[in-house]
Amino acid sequence: MSNKIKVAFLSNQIGLGGGSKSLLFLLKSIKDLDFQVFLFATHCSSKEMLDEYKEYVESIKIINLPEIISAQTQTTKSSKDPLILTRINESLIVEFANTLNLLKINILHINTSVFSPIYKIIKTHTQVKIVSHIREWINWNGIYEKQTYIIKNILEYSDAIICISDPIAAEFINHPNLFIVPNPFDFESFKNLNINTDNIREKLGFDKTHCLVGMLTFRKSKGTMDFLKAVSFLKSQKKDGEKLKFIVIGGIPLKFDLLYYVRKLLGKDLFPYEVNYFLKKNKLMNEGVFLGNRINVEEIINCFDIAVSPTLSGDPWSRMIIEFMALKKPIVATGTSEYFVKNGVSGFLVKP
Numbered sequence: 001m002s003n004k005i006k007v008a009f010l011s012n013q014i015g016l017g018g019g020s021k022s023l024l025f026l027l028k029s030i031k032d033l034d035f036q037v038f039l040f041a042t043h044c045s046s047k048e049m050l051d052e053y054k055e056y057v058e059s060i061k062i063i064n065l066p067e068i069i070s071a072q073t074q075t076t077k078s079s080k081d082p083l084i085l086t087r088i089n090e091s092l093i094v095e096f097a098n099t100l101n102l103l104k105i106n107i108l109h110i111n112t113s114v115f116s117p118i119y120k121i122i123k124t125h126t127q128v129k130i131v132s133h134i135r136e137w138i139n140w141n142g143i144y145e146k147q148t149y150i151i152k153n154i155l156e157y158s159d160a161i162i163c164i165s166d167p168i169a170a171e172f173i174n175h176p177n178l179f180i181v182p183n184p185f186d187f188e189s190f191k192n193l194n195i196n197t198d199n200i201r202e203k204l205g206f207d208k209t210h211c212l213v214g215m216l217t218f219r220k221s222k223g224t225m226d227f228l229k230a231v232s233f234l235k236s237q238k239k240d241g242e243k244l245k246f247i248v249i250g251g252i253p254l255k256f257d258l259l260y261y262v263r264k265l266l267g268k269d270l271f272p273y274e275v276n277y278f279l280k281k282n283k284l285m286n287e288g289v290f291l292g293n294r295i296n297v298e299e300i301i302n303c304f305d306i307a308v309s310p311t312l313s314g315d316p317w318s319r320m321i322i323e324f325m326a327l328k329k330p331i332v333a334t335g336t337s338e339y340f341v342k343n344g345v346s347g348f349l350v351k352p
Contacts, residue, residue, distance in 0.1 A: 004036040006104055008128075011111040012067060014053060014060075015045040016293050018183065018319030019135050022164075023111050024049065025184040027056040038103060040096070042067065048295050061099075064092050067114040070147050071136035072313030073221050079141040083149050085117070093118045097125035107131060113138055116150040119157035132158040135183075137168050140313040165317035165339045182340070183319050185326050189298055197303045204289055204303070210245045214304040216297060216320040218251025218290065220271050223310030223334065223352070225278065230310070232282045246288030247304065249297055253279060253290060301327050309333040314352040316341050 009027070013020055027037065039057045042065055044050055053060060066088040070079055096118065100108065108128045113136045122128065132154050139147050151171050154161065160177040163169035169180050194200060198208055206212060215227050228246070235241035253276035254260070260273055279285050291300065301307065307324035309316060314335030321340050324331050331347030341347040 004034050005106050006036045006038070007107045007109060008038045008040060008100060008103065008105045009057075009109045009111060010065075010115060011039070011041045012114050013043050013045065013112075014041045014049050015043070016049060016295060019112060020046075020049055022135070022183045022319060024052060024056075025186050027053065028186070029184070031056055038105070046293075046295075063096060063099075065096060065115060066092065066117045068116050068146060068150060069114050069136075070138045070150055071113070072140045072311060072315050073136075073219065074141075075221065076141050079146075080144050081146060083145040085149075088117045090121060093121040094125060097122050100126050100128055109133060112136065113150055113154065116153040119153045123157045129159040130157060131160045131162065133162045134168055134172070135164050137313060137315050139171055140315065143171075165315075165337065167315070167317070167337050167339070182317070183322055185322050187326065189296070190326075193302065194299050195302070200299055200303050204247070204300075206245055206303075209243060211243050211305045212245055212247060212303055213306045213308055214247035214249070214301065215308045215310065216249045216301075216323070218248055218272075218275075220274075221312050223312050224248060224251075224271075224275065226312070227308055227310045228275065228278060228282075228284065230308075231287070232284060235284075235287065244287075246284075247291065247300060248288065249291045249300060250293055251290065252292050297323065298327065301329065304329050307331050310352075311335070312352050316349060 009023065011020065011023055037057045039053060039060045040063050042063060044062055050060065105128050108122065109131045111133050113134050119130065122130065138150055155172060155175055158175065161172050161175050162179050162181050163172060164181065164183050166180060169178060172178050201207060213231065215224065218224050231244065231246045235244050251272060254272035255276055256273060264270060301323055307329040309318065309320055309331065311334055316333035316335040316337055317339045321331065321333060325340065325346065331341050333341055333347060333349055334352040335349055341349055343349040
C-alpha cells in the first residue's frame, strides 16, 4: 500500500502561456519526491504541452468548473464587471470534490486565482489542504465587487498561499502561510540551445547589422500595439532607423477578408486585423516578423538585442521577464516594481 502524499493540481489551462510553463517546471521539480500527482484542467490548447505533462503525473483529466477572472490580461472595463454568482453551477464543484475524495487527495494545489467559486464547497466536502498559487495581479485596476469576492475566498479557505511577486502578494499579506516564490526557470533548457544567433537571424531574414527588438506576446492588453507604435516612432526619428527590426512571438496579424466580418458579427477578437491595418498604414510590413505560438522560445530570445515587456497593466515580473533575464538581455518594461528589473541597471522601467 502506497504511503505517498497525494497531490492534485488544478489549472485553468494546459497551453503555451507562462502559467502552464511554470506549472510544468514545478511538476518536474517534485518528480523524484514522495508524491503521487494528479492533474485537472478546465482547458487544453496545446497537445505538445499535454504530452509533456503526462511524463510527470499519474493522470490528466479535463473538467468543467466555474471561473471568475480578474487579471492584467483583461481590459479596464471588464475588470469592473459586476459579480454574478447565480451563474455558478455548484453541482460541478461537488462532483470535483467527490473525485478528490475518491482519489483520497491530501493536497489540492490551485495554480491560478480564477477558481475562487470552488473554495467553500471543496472545504466543506473534503479534508484536503488547499494551496493557492496566485499568478495573476487581481487588483491591477482597483478593487471592485469581483476582486473583493476572489480575494476573500482565497484568504479564508487557503491553508497556504504562494504569490509570484510582492505586488501580487499585497492583498494576502495577512495570511499566516504566505510565501513569495518567483516563477521558476529551467536552465536545463539551455543545454541544447543553438548559440549561433547569426544563423537564426539569417533564417528569420535579419543579419548581424540589424538591431532586433522583440516581445513574446500578441495581445492588446500585453501592449503589442504600443510596442509597434514605438518601433514606428524610432524608425522615423533615427538616422539609422532602417537597421531597427522587430520580432513578435505569440500570434500573427490577419488580412481583411470575409472571415473578418464573420468574427465581427460573432463578437470575436479583431485585434489581429487591427495590427495588420497598423502595419500597412505605417509601412512596417517588411520591418519585422510575427512567429506565432511556439513552445521553445529561447533561441529566438537569444537573437534579441533588446527585450520588451510593454503590458498595459505594468507588471514587470512575468515569465517573459525571467526568460529575458536568464538570457542576459537588456529589458524595457512597463511598471514601477523593481522586484526583478532594477531600473537603470538591468533594464528600464516606464509608465504604461
